[in-house]
Amino acid sequence: MSDAIDDRLPTQTLPVLLKGQRALVTGANSGIGKAVAIALGQAGADVAVNYVTGDTEAQAVVNTIVAGGSRAIAIKADVSSEAEVQAMFQQMMRAFGTIDILVNNAGLQRDAPFDQMTLAQWNFVLGVNLTGQFLCAREALREFKRRGVVKSVSVAAGKIICISSVHEVIPWSTHANYAASKGGIMMMMKSLAQEVAPLRVRVNSICPGAIRTPINATAWNTPAAYASLLRLIPYQRIGEPEDIGRVAIVLASDLCDYITGASIFVDGGMTLYPEFSTGG
Numbered sequence: 411m412s413d414a415i416d417d418r419l420p421t422q423t424l425p426v427l428l429k430g431q432r433a434l435v436t437g438a439n440s441g442i443g444k445a446v447a448i449a450l451g452q453a454g455a456d457v458a459v460n461y462v463t464g465d466t467e468a469q470a471v472v473n474t475i476v477a478g479g480s481r482a483i484a485i486k487a488d489v490s491s492e493a494e495v496q497a498m499f500q501q502m503m504r505a506f507g508t509i510d511i512l513v514n515n516a517g518l519q520r521d522a523p524f525d526q527m528t529l530a531q532w533n534f535v536l537g538v539n540l541t542g543q544f545l546c547a548r549e550a551l552r553e554f555k556r557r558g559v560v561k562s563v564s565v566a567a568g569k570i571i572c573i574s575s576v577h578e579v580i581p582w583s584t585h586a587n588y589a590a591s592k593g594g595i596m597m598m599m600k601s602l603a604q605e606v607a608p609l610r611v612r613v614n615s616i617c618p619g620a621i622r623t624p625i626n627a628t629a630w631n632t633p634a635a636y637a638s639l640l641r642l643i644p645y646q647r648i649g650e651p652e653d654i655g656r657v658a659i660v661l662a663s664d665l666c667d668y669i670t671g672a673s674i675f676v677d678g679g680m681t682l683y684p685e686f687s688t689g690g
């Protein structure tokens with residue numbers, strides 16, 4: 411590994427901004443979801459760790475959160491299934507009583523040139539990435555409406571954070587299903603934010619750029635790939651899952667109470683049209 415590839419974030423003690431709150435993070439057994447679940451736990455929240463495959467990894471995330479002093483449970487459910495999402499929320503209600511923070515993270519890629527993309531690849535990506543966020547947001551909203559604001563916990567009645575992508579605005583050749591799902595998340599998030607703001611429910615997106623996770627390993631796991639990736643990132647390092655976890659803590663907290671309907675890009679400048687730094 412070159413120094414550039416090992417450009418990791420130093421460990422930090424995180425502020426306890428979410429004491430007494432209860433969070434559900436989907437797709438939390440690996441990658442960004444895992445880092446967000448652990449960060450929210452470190453910030454004092456109790457965390458339901460959703461996953462669909464990988465019981466051992468999900469249990470390891472639960473163990474890490476519990477070792478840090480918060481409560482955590484693993485819940486297996488496919489977010490693209492209405493019945494499984496409803497059962498997951500019931501399980502969370504039984505364990506924690508309510509929900510304050512939903513992090514809609516579960517997402518995947520099935521890349522293909524457009525003329526070779528199968529309907530199954532299209533539907534699978536849209537089903538998990540977009541329909542999954544709809545189904546989870548709907549259940550969370552029902553509980554936020556039922557319960558309302560509890561000021562000792564948070565000044566908002568609930569917070570929904572959608573994990574979108576820079577590809578909600580950057581078109582991506584051979585990834586039309588993925589980019590369409592992320593563009594869809596943007597308008598679902600903003601429409602929902604507008605609808606529920608009077609209820610004091612905040613809805614926002616975090617839009618990660620290239621983050622060091624298994625989903626994009628081929629973009630960073632050799633020196634040549636990493637050098638090529640850095641041409642797209644003005645800040646000249648890949649993002650770490652913890653970069654997203656830290657933003658999620660602050661965005662979920664009352665420090666950000668006046669932020670709703672926002673897409674927050676956490677991308678080292680990937681959306682700054684880096685090719686124009688030397689051209690145009």
Ligand code: BGC
Nearest residue numbers: 575576577619620625626629
């Ligand atoms: C994708 C990654 C990609 C990144 C930047 C993310 O949404 O999942 O595969 O590296 O966008 O292009």
